[in-house]
Every structure is written in structure tokens, then in C-alpha cells.
Amino acid sequence: MKGPDTIDRSPATLKQTAFDRVRAMILRGEVRPGEPLRERELSDKLGLSRTPLREALNKLEIEGLVENQPHRGYTVTVVDLKTAGELLDLRMLLDAHAAALAADSITEKGIAELDAVMRRLAAFEAHEDLSLDDLAEEVRTGMRIHEIIVRETGQRFLIDTLNALYGRLSLLIWVDVLWIDRWDLTRAEHKEIVAAVTARDRKRAARAAELHVQRSRDDLQRVVDAQSLLHGTHRPLAEGRR
Amino acid sequence: MKGPDTIDRSPATLKQTAFDRVRAMILRGEVRPGEPLRERELSDKLGLSRTPLREALNKLEIEGLVENQPHRGYTVTVVDLKTAGELLDLRMLLDAHAAALAADSITEKGIAELDAVMRRLAAFEAHEDLSLDDLAEEVRTGMRIHEIIVRETGQRFLIDTLNALYGRLSLLIWVDVLWIDRWDLTRAEHKEIVAAVTARDRKRAARAAELHVQRSRDDLQRVVDAQSLLHGTHRPLAEGRR
DNA sequence: CCAATCACGATGGTATACAATTGTCAATCA
């Protein structure tokens, strides 16, 4: 007799809560790459004990959002430029794959969600001057496109892998040197990707996704090259705690 | 003045021990897909408390080797034929990528390790009649090739992702229906992959790796097709506990 | 035969205590 659509929004377990909330804290930049995550501090803040929190941190470690050194605790993962390049190379492969799969099998619900996101993005586009927070929000919203597409592939491993990949790349938002993004291009590419996927054109979708990542990868490469000229070598993006 | 090469082989923490040992148990088939992993039972067996064991299980869950349902506990992940196909599709992409990268940057040490593995494989090849255990051992040894190549890429995320992928695929060893492997082809393909990588020929390495996975993917597809004919639909490979 | 109920076992989570390790900082010594 239970209601058919009574969705329990609260995660079933506290460790799930902890996982979700800490993950969100990291992705939203409330704790920045390199910063320590102290157990008691966090468990107090979240209102739970160390046990579920530690379980969440262990999971996040495998996902790659945090790193752990025995007896020294957890820190938010620092992604340097070299790693970022590697991640984008992989994303190029996997996003193209995912886009093709999504074009094959996207549901009406997925299409509707993509439409909704595109409308929200159009709102950003309409404005002239966006604050940094607005831009960060647009970036996060744009990321939703990829998350939806990935999810619509229905392939568990691919979903998990790409979400971890997105998570790692999201950490780069906080590297000011990377704010050279060409918003006009990004927006156009997003439109093309969504158009191709919703048109169920797998080849076009794969190509659009690949080009999208390829360009940001090229942008990154330009940064790396510029830094090489300046310093004669790659400079780490942020100081890790020694 | 501490000894420069005094390597402490024992993992620093018990949770690392638990992680390694449970992972090994799963990959070696001491617990089969679908089987439950009871916390107290395992912690007793490993001689540690529930605390580090549970943290290890949480990590393994993210890695995809075990699954967890709240209040129902952990089970070894069951990989069905459909999922296996998806995993192999991904592996095709990533293995080719990894092989190319390894060909670019493999170290002398890596080459030596590959040589050692190939010699061990040659020993298997020399024998006529191999027991099932021998075959399983040869499979594990052959997998070492890929692990070495992946490691030699030096790319953390790729390494982690592919190791998780290999782990998931290893679970299929215990599916008897998949013991149709063409050992002669597998052996030849392994030789070609190793030859290409050690020759630092990135294109040849990528192609060899892709072909290798492509063939096993085709083999799998044949099994799926045969089962479809028999049952009119895909049959799960093993019974999950409901 | 079916459904509701109950008891049991296992997991999820809290609290607590303590061990092990690391980092710090001041005292000490060359």
C-alpha cells in the first residue's frame, strides 16, 4: 500500500549523506585543493560521528577527489597542469564514446532534461556582465549536460568513471590561470552536442563531443606552453602542503 | 643515516592490509561473484577488527568489485554478459590509448618486467595439458602484461581506471561459459603487443592492443548471440541474491 | 494456503578509549 511515487529524498544511510555532502563541499569549492579535511572538524560540522565520515572519505579517496597519507589525514586532491592534460586526453576518448551511446539510447526524459539545462544556459548567455560566481554557476550548469549524457548511456562503469573524471577536472575551476575559456565557443559547442544527441545522430554526437574536449585541451596546452616559456618548466598549479 | 633501500613491505595500515587481502581473495576466486562478505566473519579471518575491514569494503565498493545494499551487506559484484560487453568496449578504447602511451615512455625496468612475464608465459605454452588451475594461472599471468603496460603510462587516473576495469573483467573468469578462449590467438596477440611496446612503436602498440580486445569482444558477442538463440534473450551469467 | 507477526541475525552508527604516528617547538649541544 505504500505510495508509488513517494521518493525518500534523504539518503538511506549516514555514510551516504556524508559522502554526498563532502563531495559537494569539494566540488563547490568550500574546501579548496590542497586543504586538509580533519575528521572531527568535519564530523562535527555535518552532525555525525567519525565512523560514517571516514567511510565516506575512503570512498572519495578511491574516486580521486581526496588523497590520504597515513596518520597525516586527508587533503583535497591537487590537480596539476600535466595531470589535467592527461585527464582531458582521456575525457576526449570517453566523452565521444558516451555521446555516441547516448545518441543511440537517450530517453524522452533525458531529452527533456537537456532542454531544461539549455534553457538555463540561455539565461546566462543573455546577460552581459556575469560575476565570477555566476560564471562558476554557468560552468556547473554546463557540466550538467555532460552528466546527463553520460547517465543516459546507462552503462554503470562508464558513468562512474566519467563522473570521477569530471570531479577531478572540476577541481581546476579554482585555478585562476585557467579562466581563459572562450565562453562563446563553449556555448556553441554545447549546443551542437545537445543537438546531435537529441537528434540521435551518433556519429555527429561523438564528433561534437570530441571537438569540444579537444578545444579545451588545446586551450590548456597553450597555458602550459606559456608557462614553460616563463619558467622553463611546468609549474605546479597549487602548493601542496609539504 | 637510514638505509636508503630499506623498503617496508608491510602496508602501513591495517585498512590497507584489509583492502589488499580482500581484493586478492576476490580476484583469486576464494569468494565468487554473488557471494556475501560478512563483516565479522571476514574480520575474524583476517585477524583485525570491523573498523579497518569496513573501510576496505567501502573502497572496494567504489572500485566496483563489491556491491553494498544498506542493512543487507556486501556481495561480490556479479558481472553479466551485457555489462561484460560494455566493459570490453571501454577496454578497447583505453587499452589502445595506454599501449600507445606506454610505447612512448616505457622504462628499461618495464621492458625487463615484460620480458620476464613473457618467459613465464612461454613455459605455459610449452606444456600440452594444462589443468584448469594452470589455465587460471596463465590468465592471471597474461593479465600482468596489461598491468605493466598500464603502469608504464605513468598516468594515475588511467592506471586506476584500467585496474578497476581489469578487476571487474577478472570476475568473468569464473563464468564457465566463457572458457572458449582461443589460447593460440591470445598468446600471439600478447606477443605482438609486447613486441610493439618494447619497440616503442606507439601506433603498432595501439593497434595490437585494440585488436586483442576486439577479438575477445567478438568472442563474447558470439556467446551472447548463441544464448539469445537458445533463450530468446540475454541470460544473466549468475544468479544474484535477490 | 495466505498474511500478519515475531524473533533473530547482520549491518549501520555512536561513543569511547587507547595506540601509533606525525609535527612542533623549545631546549640542548656542537
Add this chain to the structure above:
DNA sequence: TGATTGACAATTGTATACCATCGTGATTGG
């Protein structure tokens, strides 16, 4: 001065006891 030592504080790692909660299967009652 500068490096080393060593005690101390802080934090993580582990163990243990206990309760809450859920799932399962048996029991009971219809």
C-alpha cells in the same frame, strides 16, 4: 648559528561495546 634531540600536542588508526534499524525466515493465526 645551526643542527639535533626529545618531550608534548594534535590527529589519525584501531578496538570494543552497545544500540538502532532493517531483512529474513519461521511462527502463528486466520
